[in-house]
Amino acid sequence: MLSEGLVDLQRAIDVEGLWQSSLRLVQSTLHHHSCSLMLGINDYEPVAARHHVEQPRRPDYMPATSLAVSRPYLASHPRVQLYTFSQIALEDPQAHERRLAQEAGLDEWREFVHLAFWHEGLPQAVFSVRRSARQAHFSADEIGFFEQIYPAIDAGLHRLRALEQERFKSFAFEQALSRSSSPVILTDARGNVLFGTPDGRRLSERWARSHGAPLDASDLSADLSRAIKARRNVGSNELAQTLRHPVDVDLSVTIDSSWFGAGLRIEPCYLLQFTAADERPRSQERASEILNRLSPSERKVALLVAEGLRNEQIAQRLSRSRRTVESQLNAIFGKLGLVCRAQLVKALS
Structure with missing residues:
Protein backbone atom coordinates (compact mmCIF):
# COMPACT_ATOMS: atom_id res chain seq x y z
CA MET A 1 0.00 0.00 0.00
CA LEU A 2 2.87 2.36 0.80
CA SER A 3 4.42 1.92 -2.65
CA GLU A 4 1.05 2.58 -4.35
CA GLY A 5 0.57 5.69 -2.25
CA LEU A 6 4.01 7.00 -3.16
CA VAL A 7 3.20 6.47 -6.85
CA ASP A 8 0.02 8.54 -6.38
CA LEU A 9 2.12 11.30 -4.84
CA GLN A 10 4.46 11.26 -7.81
CA ARG A 11 1.50 11.63 -10.19
CA ALA A 12 -0.08 14.62 -8.45
CA ILE A 13 -0.26 17.65 -10.74
CA ASP A 14 -2.01 20.08 -8.38
CA VAL A 15 -2.28 20.83 -4.67
CA GLU A 16 -5.55 18.95 -4.28
CA GLY A 17 -4.06 15.80 -5.80
CA LEU A 18 -0.99 16.04 -3.54
CA TRP A 19 -3.19 16.54 -0.49
CA GLN A 20 -5.53 13.65 -1.25
CA SER A 21 -2.61 11.29 -1.96
CA SER A 22 -0.89 12.26 1.32
CA LEU A 23 -4.14 11.88 3.27
CA ARG A 24 -4.83 8.41 1.84
CA LEU A 25 -1.34 7.29 2.84
CA VAL A 26 -1.90 8.40 6.44
CA GLN A 27 -5.41 6.93 6.64
CA SER A 28 -4.23 3.55 5.41
CA THR A 29 -1.21 3.37 7.71
CA LEU A 30 -1.87 4.77 11.21
CA HIS A 31 -4.52 6.01 13.61
CA HIS A 32 -4.87 9.76 13.89
CA HIS A 33 -7.21 12.49 15.01
CA SER A 34 -6.74 14.96 12.14
CA CYS A 35 -4.47 15.99 9.26
CA SER A 36 -3.64 19.31 7.64
CA LEU A 37 -1.55 20.53 4.74
CA MET A 38 -0.66 24.19 5.37
CA LEU A 39 0.57 26.25 2.41
CA GLY A 40 1.64 29.72 1.35
CA ILE A 41 3.58 30.28 4.56
CA ASN A 42 4.50 33.93 5.12
CA ASP A 43 6.39 34.92 8.27
CA TYR A 44 5.71 31.42 9.65
CA GLU A 45 1.95 31.74 9.13
CA PRO A 46 0.10 29.81 6.38
CA VAL A 47 -2.41 31.61 4.21
CA ALA A 48 -4.18 28.44 3.01
CA ALA A 49 -4.69 24.89 4.19
CA ARG A 50 -6.44 21.58 3.57
CA HIS A 51 -7.92 19.89 6.66
CA HIS A 52 -9.37 16.49 7.52
CA VAL A 53 -10.70 15.33 10.91
CA GLU A 54 -11.29 11.63 11.63
CA GLN A 55 -13.05 11.71 15.00
CA PRO A 56 -13.87 15.22 16.24
CA ARG A 57 -15.28 15.63 19.75
CA ARG A 58 -17.50 18.38 18.38
CA PRO A 59 -19.25 18.03 14.99
CA ASP A 60 -18.26 21.54 13.91
CA TYR A 61 -14.59 21.21 14.89
CA MET A 62 -11.96 22.19 12.33
CA PRO A 63 -8.22 22.61 13.01
CA ALA A 64 -6.82 26.12 12.95
CA THR A 65 -4.86 27.21 9.90
CA SER A 66 -1.94 28.35 12.04
CA LEU A 67 1.61 27.51 13.02
CA ALA A 68 1.44 29.49 16.26
CA VAL A 69 2.40 26.44 18.31
CA SER A 70 5.52 25.59 16.33
CA ARG A 71 6.59 29.02 15.09
CA PRO A 72 9.38 29.56 17.70
CA TYR A 73 10.65 26.04 17.10
CA LEU A 74 10.75 26.50 13.32
CA ALA A 75 12.52 29.84 13.70
CA SER A 76 15.21 28.32 15.94
CA HIS A 77 15.57 25.10 13.88
CA PRO A 78 15.92 26.23 10.25
CA ARG A 79 15.44 23.49 7.66
CA VAL A 80 14.20 20.95 10.25
CA GLN A 81 12.24 18.31 8.33
CA LEU A 82 10.38 16.38 11.04
CA TYR A 83 9.47 17.26 14.61
CA THR A 84 6.74 16.49 17.17
CA PHE A 85 4.78 18.57 19.63
CA SER A 86 6.56 16.72 22.46
CA GLN A 87 9.90 17.95 21.12
CA ILE A 88 8.60 21.53 21.09
CA ALA A 89 7.20 21.22 24.63
CA LEU A 90 10.57 20.04 25.97
CA GLU A 91 12.21 23.26 24.75
CA ASP A 92 9.32 25.67 25.15
CA PRO A 93 7.28 25.77 28.43
CA GLN A 94 4.68 28.04 26.75
CA ALA A 95 3.87 25.51 24.01
CA HIS A 96 0.88 23.98 25.88
CA GLU A 97 -0.66 27.41 26.45
CA ARG A 98 -0.24 28.29 22.76
CA ARG A 99 -1.82 24.96 21.82
CA LEU A 100 -4.99 25.66 23.80
CA ALA A 101 -5.11 29.27 22.64
CA GLN A 102 -4.78 28.15 19.01
CA GLU A 103 -7.68 25.72 19.46
CA ALA A 104 -9.85 28.33 21.19
CA GLY A 105 -9.73 26.43 24.51
CA LEU A 106 -10.61 23.06 23.00
CA ASP A 107 -8.56 19.98 23.78
CA GLU A 108 -9.06 18.01 20.58
CA TRP A 109 -5.47 16.86 20.10
CA ARG A 110 -2.46 16.29 22.38
CA GLU A 111 0.35 15.30 20.01
CA PHE A 112 1.37 15.93 16.42
CA VAL A 113 4.03 15.10 13.88
CA HIS A 114 4.95 17.92 11.51
CA LEU A 115 6.74 17.50 8.21
CA ALA A 116 8.21 20.87 7.28
CA PHE A 117 9.13 21.58 3.65
CA TRP A 118 11.56 24.38 2.84
CA HIS A 119 12.43 26.48 -0.17
CA GLU A 120 15.40 28.85 -0.23
CA GLY A 121 15.74 28.69 3.55
CA LEU A 122 12.10 29.45 4.31
CA PRO A 123 9.22 27.08 5.10
CA GLN A 124 6.87 26.72 2.15
CA ALA A 125 4.52 24.04 3.53
CA VAL A 126 3.84 21.96 6.65
CA PHE A 127 2.05 18.61 6.70
CA SER A 128 0.55 17.96 10.14
CA VAL A 129 -0.79 14.70 11.59
CA ARG A 130 -2.35 14.94 15.08
CA ARG A 131 -3.44 12.50 17.78
CA SER A 132 -5.89 12.91 20.65
CA ALA A 133 -5.37 12.04 24.32
CA ARG A 134 -7.04 8.67 23.69
CA GLN A 135 -4.44 7.73 21.09
CA ALA A 136 -0.87 6.67 21.83
CA HIS A 137 2.15 8.80 20.99
CA PHE A 138 3.79 8.08 17.67
CA SER A 139 6.02 5.02 17.76
CA ALA A 140 9.50 4.74 16.26
CA ASP A 141 8.04 2.72 13.36
CA GLU A 142 5.45 5.41 12.70
CA ILE A 143 8.12 8.11 12.75
CA GLY A 144 9.97 5.92 10.25
CA PHE A 145 6.86 5.96 8.05
CA PHE A 146 6.88 9.77 8.01
CA GLU A 147 10.57 9.75 7.14
CA GLN A 148 9.74 7.47 4.19
CA ILE A 149 7.00 9.68 2.75
CA TYR A 150 8.82 12.98 3.34
CA PRO A 151 10.95 12.86 0.13
CA ALA A 152 7.90 12.06 -2.02
CA ILE A 153 5.85 14.98 -0.66
CA ASP A 154 8.88 17.27 -0.90
CA ALA A 155 9.44 16.30 -4.54
CA GLY A 156 5.73 16.82 -5.23
CA LEU A 157 5.84 20.35 -3.82
CA HIS A 158 8.90 21.19 -5.91
CA ARG A 159 7.14 19.80 -8.98
CA LEU A 160 3.99 21.82 -8.30
CA ARG A 161 6.05 24.98 -7.88
CA ALA A 162 7.74 24.35 -11.24
CA LEU A 163 4.37 23.68 -12.88
CA GLU A 164 2.98 26.86 -11.39
CA GLN A 165 5.90 28.83 -12.81
CA GLU A 166 5.25 27.32 -16.25
CA ARG A 167 1.56 28.15 -15.97
CA PHE A 168 2.45 31.71 -15.04
CA LYS A 169 4.82 32.02 -18.00
CA SER A 170 2.14 30.61 -20.29
CA PHE A 171 -0.45 33.03 -18.90
CA ALA A 172 1.95 35.98 -19.29
CA PHE A 173 2.74 34.92 -22.85
CA GLU A 174 -0.94 34.69 -23.76
CA GLN A 175 -1.55 38.10 -22.22
CA ALA A 176 1.25 39.55 -24.35
CA LEU A 177 -0.20 37.99 -27.49
CA SER A 178 -3.72 39.10 -26.67
CA ARG A 179 -2.56 42.74 -26.59
CA SER A 180 -1.20 42.42 -30.09
CA SER A 181 -3.39 43.72 -32.90
CA SER A 182 -1.69 41.41 -35.39
CA PRO A 183 -3.68 38.46 -36.76
CA VAL A 184 -1.57 35.62 -35.34
CA ILE A 185 -2.11 32.00 -34.31
CA LEU A 186 0.24 29.98 -32.05
CA THR A 187 0.25 26.22 -32.66
CA ASP A 188 2.13 23.12 -31.57
CA ALA A 189 4.02 20.90 -34.01
CA ARG A 190 0.86 18.92 -34.84
CA GLY A 191 -1.06 22.02 -35.88
CA ASN A 192 -3.18 22.22 -32.72
CA VAL A 193 -4.06 25.82 -31.92
CA LEU A 194 -2.64 26.89 -28.56
CA PHE A 195 -3.60 30.55 -28.75
CA GLY A 196 -4.75 33.13 -31.26
CA THR A 197 -5.68 36.78 -31.41
CA PRO A 198 -9.27 37.47 -32.50
CA ASP A 199 -8.16 38.58 -35.98
CA GLY A 200 -5.84 35.59 -36.22
CA ARG A 201 -8.68 33.16 -35.53
CA ARG A 202 -10.96 35.01 -37.95
CA LEU A 203 -8.48 34.86 -40.83
CA SER A 204 -7.63 31.24 -39.99
CA GLU A 205 -11.31 30.39 -40.40
CA ARG A 206 -11.40 32.41 -43.63
CA TRP A 207 -8.45 30.36 -44.90
CA ALA A 208 -10.33 27.15 -44.13
CA ARG A 209 -13.64 28.36 -45.60
CA SER A 210 -11.94 29.30 -48.85
CA HIS A 211 -11.06 25.63 -49.18
CA GLY A 212 -14.73 24.80 -48.77
CA ALA A 213 -14.21 23.20 -45.35
CA PRO A 214 -15.36 25.47 -42.49
CA LEU A 215 -13.52 24.65 -39.29
CA ASP A 216 -13.87 25.46 -35.63
CA ALA A 217 -11.62 28.29 -34.41
CA SER A 218 -9.53 25.73 -32.49
CA ASP A 219 -8.52 23.96 -35.73
CA LEU A 220 -6.30 24.69 -38.70
CA SER A 221 -6.95 23.70 -42.28
CA ALA A 222 -5.25 20.49 -43.40
CA ASP A 223 -2.78 22.27 -45.70
CA LEU A 224 -1.54 24.55 -42.91
CA SER A 225 -1.14 21.60 -40.54
CA ARG A 226 0.88 19.80 -43.20
CA ALA A 227 3.07 22.87 -43.70
CA ILE A 228 3.85 23.03 -39.98
CA LYS A 229 4.69 19.33 -39.80
CA ALA A 230 6.94 19.67 -42.86
CA ARG A 231 8.87 22.49 -41.21
CA ARG A 232 9.46 20.37 -38.15
CA ASN A 233 10.58 17.38 -40.20
CA VAL A 234 13.27 19.40 -41.96
CA GLY A 235 14.29 21.10 -38.71
CA SER A 236 13.80 24.54 -40.18
CA ASN A 237 13.82 27.10 -37.38
CA GLU A 238 15.81 29.82 -39.12
CA LEU A 239 13.69 31.38 -41.84
CA ALA A 240 9.99 32.12 -41.96
CA GLN A 241 7.90 30.53 -44.70
CA THR A 242 5.17 32.46 -46.51
CA LEU A 243 2.24 30.68 -48.18
CA ARG A 244 -0.37 32.27 -50.42
CA HIS A 245 -3.87 30.86 -50.40
CA PRO A 246 -4.50 28.89 -53.65
CA VAL A 247 -8.03 30.30 -54.05
CA ASP A 248 -8.32 33.45 -51.93
CA VAL A 249 -5.55 35.42 -53.64
CA ASP A 250 -5.71 38.27 -51.12
CA LEU A 251 -4.90 35.97 -48.22
CA SER A 252 -1.43 34.79 -47.18
CA VAL A 253 0.22 33.42 -44.06
CA THR A 254 3.78 33.50 -42.74
CA ILE A 255 4.86 30.53 -40.60
CA ASP A 256 7.65 31.44 -38.20
CA SER A 257 9.31 28.62 -36.29
CA SER A 258 11.60 30.87 -34.30
CA TRP A 259 9.84 29.69 -31.15
CA PHE A 260 11.46 26.27 -31.64
CA GLY A 261 12.91 25.17 -28.30
CA ALA A 262 11.94 28.44 -26.63
CA GLY A 263 11.44 26.67 -23.30
CA LEU A 264 7.78 27.67 -22.94
CA ARG A 265 6.81 24.17 -24.01
CA ILE A 266 8.79 20.97 -24.30
CA GLU A 267 7.85 20.59 -27.97
CA PRO A 268 8.24 23.20 -30.74
CA CYS A 269 5.79 26.06 -31.18
CA TYR A 270 4.97 27.85 -34.42
CA LEU A 271 3.58 31.33 -35.01
CA LEU A 272 1.31 31.91 -38.01
CA GLN A 273 0.81 35.52 -39.07
CA PHE A 274 -2.02 36.11 -41.53
CA THR A 275 -2.21 38.94 -44.03
CA ALA A 276 -5.30 39.94 -45.99
CA ALA A 277 -4.48 42.35 -48.82
CA ASP A 278 -8.11 43.40 -49.14
CA GLU A 279 -8.27 44.55 -45.51
CA ARG A 280 -6.73 47.84 -44.44
CA PRO A 281 -4.12 47.27 -41.70
CA ARG A 282 -4.87 48.85 -38.34
Whole structure:
Protein backbone atom coordinates (compact mmCIF):
# COMPACT_ATOMS: atom_id res chain seq x y z
CA MET A 1 0.00 0.00 0.00
CA LEU A 2 2.87 2.36 0.80
CA SER A 3 4.42 1.92 -2.65
CA GLU A 4 1.05 2.58 -4.35
CA GLY A 5 0.57 5.69 -2.25
CA LEU A 6 4.01 7.00 -3.16
CA VAL A 7 3.20 6.47 -6.85
CA ASP A 8 0.02 8.54 -6.38
CA LEU A 9 2.12 11.30 -4.84
CA GLN A 10 4.46 11.26 -7.81
CA ARG A 11 1.50 11.63 -10.19
CA ALA A 12 -0.08 14.62 -8.45
CA ILE A 13 -0.26 17.65 -10.74
CA ASP A 14 -2.01 20.08 -8.38
CA VAL A 15 -2.28 20.83 -4.67
CA GLU A 16 -5.55 18.95 -4.28
CA GLY A 17 -4.06 15.80 -5.80
CA LEU A 18 -0.99 16.04 -3.54
CA TRP A 19 -3.19 16.54 -0.49
CA GLN A 20 -5.53 13.65 -1.25
CA SER A 21 -2.61 11.29 -1.96
CA SER A 22 -0.89 12.26 1.32
CA LEU A 23 -4.14 11.88 3.27
CA ARG A 24 -4.83 8.41 1.84
CA LEU A 25 -1.34 7.29 2.84
CA VAL A 26 -1.90 8.40 6.44
CA GLN A 27 -5.41 6.93 6.64
CA SER A 28 -4.23 3.55 5.41
CA THR A 29 -1.21 3.37 7.71
CA LEU A 30 -1.87 4.77 11.21
CA HIS A 31 -4.52 6.01 13.61
CA HIS A 32 -4.87 9.76 13.89
CA HIS A 33 -7.21 12.49 15.01
CA SER A 34 -6.74 14.96 12.14
CA CYS A 35 -4.47 15.99 9.26
CA SER A 36 -3.64 19.31 7.64
CA LEU A 37 -1.55 20.53 4.74
CA MET A 38 -0.66 24.19 5.37
CA LEU A 39 0.57 26.25 2.41
CA GLY A 40 1.64 29.72 1.35
CA ILE A 41 3.58 30.28 4.56
CA ASN A 42 4.50 33.93 5.12
CA ASP A 43 6.39 34.92 8.27
CA TYR A 44 5.71 31.42 9.65
CA GLU A 45 1.95 31.74 9.13
CA PRO A 46 0.10 29.81 6.38
CA VAL A 47 -2.41 31.61 4.21
CA ALA A 48 -4.18 28.44 3.01
CA ALA A 49 -4.69 24.89 4.19
CA ARG A 50 -6.44 21.58 3.57
CA HIS A 51 -7.92 19.89 6.66
CA HIS A 52 -9.37 16.49 7.52
CA VAL A 53 -10.70 15.33 10.91
CA GLU A 54 -11.29 11.63 11.63
CA GLN A 55 -13.05 11.71 15.00
CA PRO A 56 -13.87 15.22 16.24
CA ARG A 57 -15.28 15.63 19.75
CA ARG A 58 -17.50 18.38 18.38
CA PRO A 59 -19.25 18.03 14.99
CA ASP A 60 -18.26 21.54 13.91
CA TYR A 61 -14.59 21.21 14.89
CA MET A 62 -11.96 22.19 12.33
CA PRO A 63 -8.22 22.61 13.01
CA ALA A 64 -6.82 26.12 12.95
CA THR A 65 -4.86 27.21 9.90
CA SER A 66 -1.94 28.35 12.04
CA LEU A 67 1.61 27.51 13.02
CA ALA A 68 1.44 29.49 16.26
CA VAL A 69 2.40 26.44 18.31
CA SER A 70 5.52 25.59 16.33
CA ARG A 71 6.59 29.02 15.09
CA PRO A 72 9.38 29.56 17.70
CA TYR A 73 10.65 26.04 17.10
CA LEU A 74 10.75 26.50 13.32
CA ALA A 75 12.52 29.84 13.70
CA SER A 76 15.21 28.32 15.94
CA HIS A 77 15.57 25.10 13.88
CA PRO A 78 15.92 26.23 10.25
CA ARG A 79 15.44 23.49 7.66
CA VAL A 80 14.20 20.95 10.25
CA GLN A 81 12.24 18.31 8.33
CA LEU A 82 10.38 16.38 11.04
CA TYR A 83 9.47 17.26 14.61
CA THR A 84 6.74 16.49 17.17
CA PHE A 85 4.78 18.57 19.63
CA SER A 86 6.56 16.72 22.46
CA GLN A 87 9.90 17.95 21.12
CA ILE A 88 8.60 21.53 21.09
CA ALA A 89 7.20 21.22 24.63
CA LEU A 90 10.57 20.04 25.97
CA GLU A 91 12.21 23.26 24.75
CA ASP A 92 9.32 25.67 25.15
CA PRO A 93 7.28 25.77 28.43
CA GLN A 94 4.68 28.04 26.75
CA ALA A 95 3.87 25.51 24.01
CA HIS A 96 0.88 23.98 25.88
CA GLU A 97 -0.66 27.41 26.45
CA ARG A 98 -0.24 28.29 22.76
CA ARG A 99 -1.82 24.96 21.82
CA LEU A 100 -4.99 25.66 23.80
CA ALA A 101 -5.11 29.27 22.64
CA GLN A 102 -4.78 28.15 19.01
CA GLU A 103 -7.68 25.72 19.46
CA ALA A 104 -9.85 28.33 21.19
CA GLY A 105 -9.73 26.43 24.51
CA LEU A 106 -10.61 23.06 23.00
CA ASP A 107 -8.56 19.98 23.78
CA GLU A 108 -9.06 18.01 20.58
CA TRP A 109 -5.47 16.86 20.10
CA ARG A 110 -2.46 16.29 22.38
CA GLU A 111 0.35 15.30 20.01
CA PHE A 112 1.37 15.93 16.42
CA VAL A 113 4.03 15.10 13.88
CA HIS A 114 4.95 17.92 11.51
CA LEU A 115 6.74 17.50 8.21
CA ALA A 116 8.21 20.87 7.28
CA PHE A 117 9.13 21.58 3.65
CA TRP A 118 11.56 24.38 2.84
CA HIS A 119 12.43 26.48 -0.17
CA GLU A 120 15.40 28.85 -0.23
CA GLY A 121 15.74 28.69 3.55
CA LEU A 122 12.10 29.45 4.31
CA PRO A 123 9.22 27.08 5.10
CA GLN A 124 6.87 26.72 2.15
CA ALA A 125 4.52 24.04 3.53
CA VAL A 126 3.84 21.96 6.65
CA PHE A 127 2.05 18.61 6.70
CA SER A 128 0.55 17.96 10.14
CA VAL A 129 -0.79 14.70 11.59
CA ARG A 130 -2.35 14.94 15.08
CA ARG A 131 -3.44 12.50 17.78
CA SER A 132 -5.89 12.91 20.65
CA ALA A 133 -5.37 12.04 24.32
CA ARG A 134 -7.04 8.67 23.69
CA GLN A 135 -4.44 7.73 21.09
CA ALA A 136 -0.87 6.67 21.83
CA HIS A 137 2.15 8.80 20.99
CA PHE A 138 3.79 8.08 17.67
CA SER A 139 6.02 5.02 17.76
CA ALA A 140 9.50 4.74 16.26
CA ASP A 141 8.04 2.72 13.36
CA GLU A 142 5.45 5.41 12.70
CA ILE A 143 8.12 8.11 12.75
CA GLY A 144 9.97 5.92 10.25
CA PHE A 145 6.86 5.96 8.05
CA PHE A 146 6.88 9.77 8.01
CA GLU A 147 10.57 9.75 7.14
CA GLN A 148 9.74 7.47 4.19
CA ILE A 149 7.00 9.68 2.75
CA TYR A 150 8.82 12.98 3.34
CA PRO A 151 10.95 12.86 0.13
CA ALA A 152 7.90 12.06 -2.02
CA ILE A 153 5.85 14.98 -0.66
CA ASP A 154 8.88 17.27 -0.90
CA ALA A 155 9.44 16.30 -4.54
CA GLY A 156 5.73 16.82 -5.23
CA LEU A 157 5.84 20.35 -3.82
CA HIS A 158 8.90 21.19 -5.91
CA ARG A 159 7.14 19.80 -8.98
CA LEU A 160 3.99 21.82 -8.30
CA ARG A 161 6.05 24.98 -7.88
CA ALA A 162 7.74 24.35 -11.24
CA LEU A 163 4.37 23.68 -12.88
CA GLU A 164 2.98 26.86 -11.39
CA GLN A 165 5.90 28.83 -12.81
CA GLU A 166 5.25 27.32 -16.25
CA ARG A 167 1.56 28.15 -15.97
CA PHE A 168 2.45 31.71 -15.04
CA LYS A 169 4.82 32.02 -18.00
CA SER A 170 2.14 30.61 -20.29
CA PHE A 171 -0.45 33.03 -18.90
CA ALA A 172 1.95 35.98 -19.29
CA PHE A 173 2.74 34.92 -22.85
CA GLU A 174 -0.94 34.69 -23.76
CA GLN A 175 -1.55 38.10 -22.22
CA ALA A 176 1.25 39.55 -24.35
CA LEU A 177 -0.20 37.99 -27.49
CA SER A 178 -3.72 39.10 -26.67
CA ARG A 179 -2.56 42.74 -26.59
CA SER A 180 -1.20 42.42 -30.09
CA SER A 181 -3.39 43.72 -32.90
CA SER A 182 -1.69 41.41 -35.39
CA PRO A 183 -3.68 38.46 -36.76
CA VAL A 184 -1.57 35.62 -35.34
CA ILE A 185 -2.11 32.00 -34.31
CA LEU A 186 0.24 29.98 -32.05
CA THR A 187 0.25 26.22 -32.66
CA ASP A 188 2.13 23.12 -31.57
CA ALA A 189 4.02 20.90 -34.01
CA ARG A 190 0.86 18.92 -34.84
CA GLY A 191 -1.06 22.02 -35.88
CA ASN A 192 -3.18 22.22 -32.72
CA VAL A 193 -4.06 25.82 -31.92
CA LEU A 194 -2.64 26.89 -28.56
CA PHE A 195 -3.60 30.55 -28.75
CA GLY A 196 -4.75 33.13 -31.26
CA THR A 197 -5.68 36.78 -31.41
CA PRO A 198 -9.27 37.47 -32.50
CA ASP A 199 -8.16 38.58 -35.98
CA GLY A 200 -5.84 35.59 -36.22
CA ARG A 201 -8.68 33.16 -35.53
CA ARG A 202 -10.96 35.01 -37.95
CA LEU A 203 -8.48 34.86 -40.83
CA SER A 204 -7.63 31.24 -39.99
CA GLU A 205 -11.31 30.39 -40.40
CA ARG A 206 -11.40 32.41 -43.63
CA TRP A 207 -8.45 30.36 -44.90
CA ALA A 208 -10.33 27.15 -44.13
CA ARG A 209 -13.64 28.36 -45.60
CA SER A 210 -11.94 29.30 -48.85
CA HIS A 211 -11.06 25.63 -49.18
CA GLY A 212 -14.73 24.80 -48.77
CA ALA A 213 -14.21 23.20 -45.35
CA PRO A 214 -15.36 25.47 -42.49
CA LEU A 215 -13.52 24.65 -39.29
CA ASP A 216 -13.87 25.46 -35.63
CA ALA A 217 -11.62 28.29 -34.41
CA SER A 218 -9.53 25.73 -32.49
CA ASP A 219 -8.52 23.96 -35.73
CA LEU A 220 -6.30 24.69 -38.70
CA SER A 221 -6.95 23.70 -42.28
CA ALA A 222 -5.25 20.49 -43.40
CA ASP A 223 -2.78 22.27 -45.70
CA LEU A 224 -1.54 24.55 -42.91
CA SER A 225 -1.14 21.60 -40.54
CA ARG A 226 0.88 19.80 -43.20
CA ALA A 227 3.07 22.87 -43.70
CA ILE A 228 3.85 23.03 -39.98
CA LYS A 229 4.69 19.33 -39.80
CA ALA A 230 6.94 19.67 -42.86
CA ARG A 231 8.87 22.49 -41.21
CA ARG A 232 9.46 20.37 -38.15
CA ASN A 233 10.58 17.38 -40.20
CA VAL A 234 13.27 19.40 -41.96
CA GLY A 235 14.29 21.10 -38.71
CA SER A 236 13.80 24.54 -40.18
CA ASN A 237 13.82 27.10 -37.38
CA GLU A 238 15.81 29.82 -39.12
CA LEU A 239 13.69 31.38 -41.84
CA ALA A 240 9.99 32.12 -41.96
CA GLN A 241 7.90 30.53 -44.70
CA THR A 242 5.17 32.46 -46.51
CA LEU A 243 2.24 30.68 -48.18
CA ARG A 244 -0.37 32.27 -50.42
CA HIS A 245 -3.87 30.86 -50.40
CA PRO A 246 -4.50 28.89 -53.65
CA VAL A 247 -8.03 30.30 -54.05
CA ASP A 248 -8.32 33.45 -51.93
CA VAL A 249 -5.55 35.42 -53.64
CA ASP A 250 -5.71 38.27 -51.12
CA LEU A 251 -4.90 35.97 -48.22
CA SER A 252 -1.43 34.79 -47.18
CA VAL A 253 0.22 33.42 -44.06
CA THR A 254 3.78 33.50 -42.74
CA ILE A 255 4.86 30.53 -40.60
CA ASP A 256 7.65 31.44 -38.20
CA SER A 257 9.31 28.62 -36.29
CA SER A 258 11.60 30.87 -34.30
CA TRP A 259 9.84 29.69 -31.15
CA PHE A 260 11.46 26.27 -31.64
CA GLY A 261 12.91 25.17 -28.30
CA ALA A 262 11.94 28.44 -26.63
CA GLY A 263 11.44 26.67 -23.30
CA LEU A 264 7.78 27.67 -22.94
CA ARG A 265 6.81 24.17 -24.01
CA ILE A 266 8.79 20.97 -24.30
CA GLU A 267 7.85 20.59 -27.97
CA PRO A 268 8.24 23.20 -30.74
CA CYS A 269 5.79 26.06 -31.18
CA TYR A 270 4.97 27.85 -34.42
CA LEU A 271 3.58 31.33 -35.01
CA LEU A 272 1.31 31.91 -38.01
CA GLN A 273 0.81 35.52 -39.07
CA PHE A 274 -2.02 36.11 -41.53
CA THR A 275 -2.21 38.94 -44.03
CA ALA A 276 -5.30 39.94 -45.99
CA ALA A 277 -4.48 42.35 -48.82
CA ASP A 278 -8.11 43.40 -49.14
CA GLU A 279 -8.27 44.55 -45.51
CA ARG A 280 -6.73 47.84 -44.44
CA PRO A 281 -4.12 47.27 -41.70
CA ARG A 282 -4.87 48.85 -38.34
CA SER A 283 -1.54 50.64 -38.47
CA GLN A 284 0.20 51.95 -41.58
CA GLU A 285 3.24 53.52 -40.01
CA ARG A 286 6.11 53.98 -42.39
CA ALA A 287 9.36 52.20 -41.61
CA SER A 288 11.02 55.51 -40.72
CA GLU A 289 8.32 56.28 -38.15
CA ILE A 290 8.76 52.84 -36.61
CA LEU A 291 12.53 53.21 -36.43
CA ASN A 292 12.18 56.59 -34.72
CA ARG A 293 10.59 54.81 -31.77
CA LEU A 294 13.81 52.86 -31.21
CA SER A 295 17.16 53.87 -29.79
CA PRO A 296 20.07 54.19 -32.26
CA SER A 297 21.50 50.87 -31.04
CA GLU A 298 18.13 49.13 -31.40
CA ARG A 299 17.68 50.53 -34.91
CA LYS A 300 20.86 48.83 -36.06
CA VAL A 301 19.62 45.49 -34.71
CA ALA A 302 16.14 45.96 -36.24
CA LEU A 303 17.52 46.80 -39.68
CA LEU A 304 19.82 43.77 -39.66
CA VAL A 305 16.88 41.57 -38.70
CA ALA A 306 15.00 43.06 -41.66
CA GLU A 307 17.91 42.04 -43.88
CA GLY A 308 17.41 38.45 -42.77
CA LEU A 309 20.39 38.08 -40.41
CA ARG A 310 20.15 35.77 -37.39
CA ASN A 311 21.17 36.77 -33.87
CA GLU A 312 24.63 35.22 -34.16
CA GLN A 313 25.31 37.08 -37.40
CA ILE A 314 24.04 40.37 -35.95
CA ALA A 315 26.24 39.95 -32.88
CA GLN A 316 29.24 39.35 -35.12
CA ARG A 317 28.43 42.28 -37.39
CA LEU A 318 27.97 44.73 -34.49
CA SER A 319 30.74 43.26 -32.26
CA ARG A 320 28.27 42.51 -29.50
CA SER A 321 27.47 39.39 -27.53
CA ARG A 322 24.55 37.25 -28.63
CA ARG A 323 22.91 37.82 -25.25
CA THR A 324 23.04 41.60 -25.79
CA VAL A 325 21.43 41.23 -29.21
CA GLU A 326 18.68 38.99 -27.81
CA SER A 327 18.02 41.49 -25.02
CA GLN A 328 17.79 44.36 -27.49
CA LEU A 329 15.52 42.36 -29.77
CA ASN A 330 13.14 41.69 -26.87
CA ALA A 331 13.15 45.40 -26.08
CA ILE A 332 12.32 46.16 -29.74
CA PHE A 333 9.40 43.71 -29.67
CA GLY A 334 8.11 45.34 -26.49
CA LYS A 335 8.32 48.89 -27.86
CA LEU A 336 6.62 48.01 -31.14
CA GLY A 337 4.03 45.59 -29.73
CA LEU A 338 5.40 42.68 -31.77
CA VAL A 339 5.92 39.05 -30.86
CA CYS A 340 8.27 37.62 -33.51
CA ARG A 341 10.91 38.39 -36.13
CA ALA A 342 8.45 37.89 -38.97
CA GLN A 343 6.32 40.75 -37.67
CA LEU A 344 9.37 43.01 -37.39
CA VAL A 345 10.46 42.18 -40.94
CA LYS A 346 6.96 42.89 -42.24
CA ALA A 347 6.77 46.19 -40.33
CA LEU A 348 10.04 47.41 -41.86
CA SER A 349 9.52 46.07 -45.36
